[in-house]
Amino acid sequence: MRDMHKNADVIKSAKKKRRMSPDALWAFILLIPLFVGIGLVYYSALFGFTMSFTSWDIVRKAEWIGISNYRTLIEDDLVWKAMSNTLIFLVITIPAKIILGFLLAVLLNQKLRGIQFFRLTYFFPTACSVVAIALVWGYMYGADGFLNQMLQGLGLSKVYWMDENHAMSSIAIMTLWVGMGYIALLFLAGLQNVPTDYYEASRVDGASKFQQMWKITIPLVTPTTFFILVTQIITAFQMFGEVYLLSGPANSTLTIVQYIFKEAFQGFRMGYASALSYILIVVILIVTVVQLKVQKRWVHYDL
Known part of the structure; x- marks a missing residue:
């Protein structure tokens, strides 16, 4: 029984360690705008590169024309x-x-x-x-x-x-x-x-x-x-x-x-x-x- 209780305590302590601390949680939340901004930059770069192979005037649908x-x-x-x-x-x-x-x-x-x-x-x-x-x-x-x-x-x-x-x-x-x-x-x-x-x-x-x-x-x-x-x-x-x-x-x-x-x-x-x-x-x-x-x-x- 004692061994079972010890194992349960070890599992609980491991779960607590895996939980994100409040400081780490706030750090992650504050970094979200940065991650979003970086993601938009990479998306824009990829989108622009794709558009370079198309004929597009904003109004009509882009037409793929290769190089x-x-x-x-x-x-x-x-x-x-x-x-x-x-x-x-x-x-x-x-x-x-x-x-x-x-x-x-x-x-x-x-x-x-x-x-x-x-x-x-x-x-x-x-x-x-x-x-x-x-x-x-x-x-x-x-x-x-x-x-x-x-x-x-x-x-x-x-x-x-x-x-x-x-x-x-x-x-x-x-x-x-x-x-x-x-x-x-x-x-x-x-x-x-x-x-x-x-x-x-x-x-x-x-x-x-x-x-x-x-x-x-x-x-x-x-x-x-x-x-x-x-x-x-x-x-x-x-x-x-x-x-x-x-x-x-x-x-x-x-x-x-x-x-x-x-x-x-x-x-x-x-x-x-x-x-x-x-x-x-x-x-x-x-x-x-x-x-x-x-x-x-x-x-x-x-x-």
């Missing part, structure tokens, strides 16, 4: 135009952002009175709305806007900033102004994490400021540079708001994401837009993987 959308986009001149504009924008802005952002970070890293005010001032455009920034710069780029008034005041002729020849460069200048403060903030964090021992040892060896910058500072901020490079390339591929609000004539500023938007929500070619989206995903994935492979050659975490 026709992918064949069409290879022959679509606007796809290549949008991709070339995106790459041009990427080549113009990213090197300029990294170089100017680093130099600005070096200036903002000085121990001066009121330096926090300047750090906030340069970061402020990043926190502003894209719509507000585009409206202000659109006025500045106008035929009688601030920039042309300034040029005429210097005795120079007007520049049509948003014509077919200058529109992409004008938008690149605007995005450079907007994003440089954010880049500088990241570099500033990287500069402040560089150990001061290296600088003290280099001063003992008689190194100049330039040698300290070239041999110590720049190599030790390469992890920050790598992070900025990866994220900014992805951001450049996804650029939409700036070119949507300040678009140039004759598709001169058409980017791949803007073209996807036009096909999906203006042309209602959802299947074709889905195919374009997945081509963009593949391009971003390839570029990111290549960067991850190459970064071992130039990113230094220690001297």
